[in-house]
Amino acid sequence: MSRYRYGAYRDGPDPLSPPYDVRDALDAMGDAVLEGTRPDEALRDLLRRGLPGEGGRRGLDDLLRQVRERRRALRDRGRLDGTLEQARALLDTAIGQERAELFPDPGDDARLREAELDTLPEDTSQAIRRLSDYQWRSPAARETFDRLRDLLRSEVLDAQFQGMKQALQGQDPRSMERVKDMMAALNRMLDRDARGEHTQEDFERFMAEYGDMFGAEDDPDRPRDLEELVDSLARRAAATDRLLASLSPEQRAELAGLMDQVMQDAGLALEMSRLGESLRARRPDLGWGTPEQMTGDAPLGVGDATTALAELADLAELESALGQDYPGARLDDVDEEAVRRALGRQAVDDLGALRRIEAELERQGYLQRRRGTLELTPKAVRRLGETALRRVFSRLTAGRQGDHDQRDAGQAGELTGSSRAWRFGDEQPLDVVRTVGNAIRRSVMEPGAPAAVGTPGSGAPGSGTSGPPRSGAVRLSVDDFEVHETERRTGAAVCLLVDLSYSMVLRGTWAAAKQTTLALHTLVTSKFPQDAIQIIGFSNYARTLHPTEMAGLDWDMVQGTNLHHALMIAGRHLDRHPDFEPIVLVVTDGEPTAHLRPDGRSLFDYPPSTETLVLTLAEVDKMTRRSATMNFFMLAEDRRLVSFVEEVARRNGGRVFAPDADRLGEYVVSDYLRVRRGRR
Structure with missing residues (x-):
C-alpha cells in the first residue's frame, strides 16, 4: 500500500483560500475616478493613502513618513569624529603616564625620552607611528597605548566588516591571522568570479569556514550567495568612504592615516586595497565619496559611524522607492529587505498588501492595461454602480423602497x-x-x-x-x-439626460452626476431588466453614453448646454419603445445655451437666444405629446435656469427638484421608483 505524508502547503498561495477581496479598494479608487481622476492616478493615490476599513494597511505615505523620521533620528545620533577624539584622549593619557614615570628619574635617558615625547607631531596617526617602536618605561602607559592600538584595529576592521569588534574582543593573535586568511580567500573568490569560474559551492565552502564573521546562521542579514556578500561589503565600504568625505580636511587626513597605519601593522593593507578596488568596480552606484551631515553631539566610533552612514544610505534609497515619483515607478521597485531592516516586519506586511491590491485588481478583471494605459473594465463599472446604488438606498428611509416588490399584478x-x-x-x-x-x-x-x-x-x-x-x-x-x-406586460423607457458642461466641475457636482448615473443604470438593469434605459450626455452636442464610458468620462471644455439635441435623442429612444412607459429625467446646472441648426451644427449663444429657447421648448412639447413626464433636477439656482424649468413644468406637468449635490442620487432614484409605482 502507498504511504502518504501530510504537511503545510508551501508551493505558493493556498489554492483553496477564497479570492482576495479588493472590492473596498475598488470603491475607494472609484470615488476618485468619478471625480475625473484617471484610473492609474486613482490607484496611485489609493496606494499612498492605504487600505480603507478596519483590517486596512498603511499606505506608502505612512511608510515614507516613518523612513524620514528614522533618517532624522540617525542624523541626530552623534558626531563622526568619535574615534579620533577617543584616540587622542588615550594617546594623551599614555604620554602623561610616561612623563609621570620619567619625571623623578634624574638620569640623561629620562631627559632624552622626555625630549622625544616633546617632539611628537600634532597629527595623531603620525604620533602613533612614531611611538610604535618606543620602549615605554611606564607599564601603565604601555597598557594604555596597547589599548589604543586594539581600539583602532577593532574600529577600523569593524568599519569594513560589521561585527569585527566582537570577533576581536579576546585580543587573540590567532583571530587576526584568521581575518587575514578570510580576506585572502575572499579576494581569491572575487577573482574567480571575475573570470567566470565561481560556483555556489565555492561560496558555501567559504561560509562554512568564515561564515561566523558575517552573522549567525539564523541571521536574516547573513548573505546567501556571493552577490549578497558583495552588496553588503560594498555598502559598508562606500559608507566608510562617505565618512571620510564628511570630515574636515584635517580630520580626514588624520583618520585616513590612522586607518592606513592599522592595516599596515596588521598586515592587511594589500588585501584591503584589492578588496576595496573590487567592491568599487562592482558597485559604482553607491555614492562613494558623497558627504553626509550628522548633527548629534555624542561622539561615534568609526564602526558605529559607518553603520549609521550605511543605514542612512539605505534609507535614502528606500525613500526614493517609496516616493514612487519617477517615471515607470512600481511597487516592485521597493526592496522588502530594506523595508524590514528599517521599519520592521509589520511594514513588510503592509507593503505586501499594497502590492497585492495592484496585482489582484488586474487579475480579478477590474483593471486592464490597454496601450500602456490603465482602464476600468465593465466588471469594475458594474461594481461602482452597485456601490453607488447601495449608498443611495442607505439614505432612503421609506420602508420598501429599492426592492420594489410586486404584490398586485x-x-x-x-x-x-x-x-x-x-x-x-x-x-x-x-x-x-x-x-x-x-x-x-x-x-x-x-x-x-x-x-x-x-x-x-x-x-x-x-x-x-x-x-x-x-x-x-x-x-x-x-x-x-x-x-x-x-x-407585467409593459416596461419603462427611461431617459437620463446629464449635463456634461464645464460648469458642473466648477460647482463640484460632476462626481455626483456620474455616481447618480451609474446608480440609476444599475437599478434599472438589475431590478427592472424589462425597462430600457438610455444615458444621454450633453454639452455643445449631445451623445449616448455607455456606463463604462461614463465612469471614466471627463467633462467637456466647450461652451454650450444643448438640451435641444439631448431631447431629440431621447425622443428617438422613446419612439423605439412605443408600448413602454416614458420616463425622462434631466440633471443640469444651467439653462439651454445651444441648439442644433438645420445643417446639424451646434450654435452657442449667451444669454440664451430666443431661437434656442423656442427649439428646446418645442422638443419639450413633443415629450408632452408622447405622455412623457419630464422631471428636472437643478444643481444651481440661477434666475434664468429657474425661469426655464418652471416653464417646462407648466407645459409638461413634470416636477422640479433642487437637491444638494450629495443627495442627487437619492432624489433621482426615488423619483424613478415613484414614477414606476405610479404606472400601477
Whole structure:
C-alpha cells in the first residue's frame, strides 16, 4: 500500500483560500475616478493613502513618513569624529603616564625620552607611528597605548566588516591571522568570479569556514550567495568612504592615516586595497565619496559611524522607492529587505498588501492595461454602480423602497407558466388543475377518504364543505389552493439626460452626476431588466453614453448646454419603445445655451437666444405629446435656469427638484421608483 505524508502547503498561495477581496479598494479608487481622476492616478493615490476599513494597511505615505523620521533620528545620533577624539584622549593619557614615570628619574635617558615625547607631531596617526617602536618605561602607559592600538584595529576592521569588534574582543593573535586568511580567500573568490569560474559551492565552502564573521546562521542579514556578500561589503565600504568625505580636511587626513597605519601593522593593507578596488568596480552606484551631515553631539566610533552612514544610505534609497515619483515607478521597485531592516516586519506586511491590491485588481478583471494605459473594465463599472446604488438606498428611509416588490399584478400580467401556494390577499388567477390535484393527492393519503371529486359547499377558498361529502367527493382545504404567477406586460423607457458642461466641475457636482448615473443604470438593469434605459450626455452636442464610458468620462471644455439635441435623442429612444412607459429625467446646472441648426451644427449663444429657447421648448412639447413626464433636477439656482424649468413644468406637468449635490442620487432614484409605482 502507498504511504502518504501530510504537511503545510508551501508551493505558493493556498489554492483553496477564497479570492482576495479588493472590492473596498475598488470603491475607494472609484470615488476618485468619478471625480475625473484617471484610473492609474486613482490607484496611485489609493496606494499612498492605504487600505480603507478596519483590517486596512498603511499606505506608502505612512511608510515614507516613518523612513524620514528614522533618517532624522540617525542624523541626530552623534558626531563622526568619535574615534579620533577617543584616540587622542588615550594617546594623551599614555604620554602623561610616561612623563609621570620619567619625571623623578634624574638620569640623561629620562631627559632624552622626555625630549622625544616633546617632539611628537600634532597629527595623531603620525604620533602613533612614531611611538610604535618606543620602549615605554611606564607599564601603565604601555597598557594604555596597547589599548589604543586594539581600539583602532577593532574600529577600523569593524568599519569594513560589521561585527569585527566582537570577533576581536579576546585580543587573540590567532583571530587576526584568521581575518587575514578570510580576506585572502575572499579576494581569491572575487577573482574567480571575475573570470567566470565561481560556483555556489565555492561560496558555501567559504561560509562554512568564515561564515561566523558575517552573522549567525539564523541571521536574516547573513548573505546567501556571493552577490549578497558583495552588496553588503560594498555598502559598508562606500559608507566608510562617505565618512571620510564628511570630515574636515584635517580630520580626514588624520583618520585616513590612522586607518592606513592599522592595516599596515596588521598586515592587511594589500588585501584591503584589492578588496576595496573590487567592491568599487562592482558597485559604482553607491555614492562613494558623497558627504553626509550628522548633527548629534555624542561622539561615534568609526564602526558605529559607518553603520549609521550605511543605514542612512539605505534609507535614502528606500525613500526614493517609496516616493514612487519617477517615471515607470512600481511597487516592485521597493526592496522588502530594506523595508524590514528599517521599519520592521509589520511594514513588510503592509507593503505586501499594497502590492497585492495592484496585482489582484488586474487579475480579478477590474483593471486592464490597454496601450500602456490603465482602464476600468465593465466588471469594475458594474461594481461602482452597485456601490453607488447601495449608498443611495442607505439614505432612503421609506420602508420598501429599492426592492420594489410586486404584490398586485392580478390578471393584467402575463402568465409565467408556474404557480405557487395561495396567500391571503392574492388576486392572481386560480390554478384549478393544481388545486384539485393537491386535494386528490391529500385525500388518497388520508385513510378512509372517498376517491371521487366533489365541490366544496362554500365558494370562498378555505371555507371547507358544508355537511358530509357526497359519495366520491373530495374535500378542499386551504393548503390545496394554488394561483398562477404573472408578470407585467409593459416596461419603462427611461431617459437620463446629464449635463456634461464645464460648469458642473466648477460647482463640484460632476462626481455626483456620474455616481447618480451609474446608480440609476444599475437599478434599472438589475431590478427592472424589462425597462430600457438610455444615458444621454450633453454639452455643445449631445451623445449616448455607455456606463463604462461614463465612469471614466471627463467633462467637456466647450461652451454650450444643448438640451435641444439631448431631447431629440431621447425622443428617438422613446419612439423605439412605443408600448413602454416614458420616463425622462434631466440633471443640469444651467439653462439651454445651444441648439442644433438645420445643417446639424451646434450654435452657442449667451444669454440664451430666443431661437434656442423656442427649439428646446418645442422638443419639450413633443415629450408632452408622447405622455412623457419630464422631471428636472437643478444643481444651481440661477434666475434664468429657474425661469426655464418652471416653464417646462407648466407645459409638461413634470416636477422640479433642487437637491444638494450629495443627495442627487437619492432624489433621482426615488423619483424613478415613484414614477414606476405610479404606472400601477
